[in-house]
Amino acid sequence: MTIDFDTYKLTESNYTPQGTTKSKIVIGSTYSTGMSHYNGWVNRLNGNYTKTAMFTVSINGTVYQHFSPLFFSDLMLEQELNEKCITILLENEGWLVKDLTNENRYINYVGHIYNRKDSVIKKRWRGQTYWAPFTKKQITSTVELIVELCKNFDIQMEVVSHNTNFDNAYDFNGILYRSNFEQHYTDISPAWDCRGFKDKLDKK
Numbered sequence: 001m002t003i004d005f006d007t008y009k010l011t012e013s014n015y016t017p018q019g020t021t022k023s024k025i026v027i028g029s030t031y032s033t034g035m036s037h038y039n040g041w042v043n044r045l046n047g048n049y050t051k052t053a054m055f056t057v058s059i060n061g062t063v064y065q066h067f068s069p070l071f072f073s074d075l076m077l078e079q080e081l082n083e084k085c086i087t088i089l090l091e092n093e094g095w096l097v098k099d100l101t102n103e104n105r106y107i108n109y110v111g112h113i114y115n116r117k118d119s120v121i122k123k124r125w126r127g128q129t130y131w132a133p134f135t136k137k138q139i140t141s142t143v144e145l146i147v148e149l150c151k152n153f154d155i156q157m158e159v160v161s162h163n164t165n166f167d168n169a170y171d172f173n174g175i176l177y178r179s180n181f182e183q184h185y186t187d188i189s190p191a192w193d194c195r196g197f198k199d200k201l202d203k204k
Helices: 036-047 078-085 137-153 194-202
Strands: 024-029 053-056 063-065 085-090 097-098 103-107 121-125 128-132 175-179
Touching: 024 137, 053 137, 078 085, 085 137, 097 128, 137 194
Parallel strands: 024 085, 024 175, 053 085
Antiparallel strands: 053 063, 097 103, 121 128
C-alpha cells in the first residue's frame, strides 16, 4: 500500500523516539477535517505536544505516517499502554449537534458546520445522538494498513467487534478502539461499522 511519510511528519518533540515491542493497534478519530488536528499538534505547547498518533487515514483514504510505529507517544492514558500501541486516527468530525437556526444543518463540537454530502448517522450513544460518517475509502485503507502493520510487527490480527469499553481491553492483544478503554472516549463512534470491519479483517 501507499503511505505518505513526508507531508505531515512530526519531530521528536512530539513523540518519544524509543523503540518498544508492540502488541496492540488502537484506532481513534481526529474530531476534525482538513488535517487540522496535525496543525494543533505542532502548535500546542510551543511544539512540544505529545498526545499524537503514528498514522492518520484521511477522509479520501490517504494514509499519513507522522512518526515511526517503532516509537510511542502519549495518546492513551498510561505510559505502559502507549508503549505497546500502534495508534491510528481516522479523519472524522465525531459527534454533531443540530443547528438551532436550521434543523437540516449540523455543527461539530467546535462550532464548525458539517458540510460533507455523506448522510449523518443518528444513534444515541455516550450522551450524543448525531455522528459524522466514515468513508468507504477510509475503511479500505485502514484494512490495508492494519494487515501490513500486523505482519511487520507480529501483532495478532484479532479485532474487537464493538466500540464499548470492557475490563480486559488493557490485556487484549490485537486491534481495538480508544472507546474500548474508557467510557468518556467517543472514538470510535457508532458511525463506524465495527462488526463489518472485523469481518473484512477476518477474511484477510
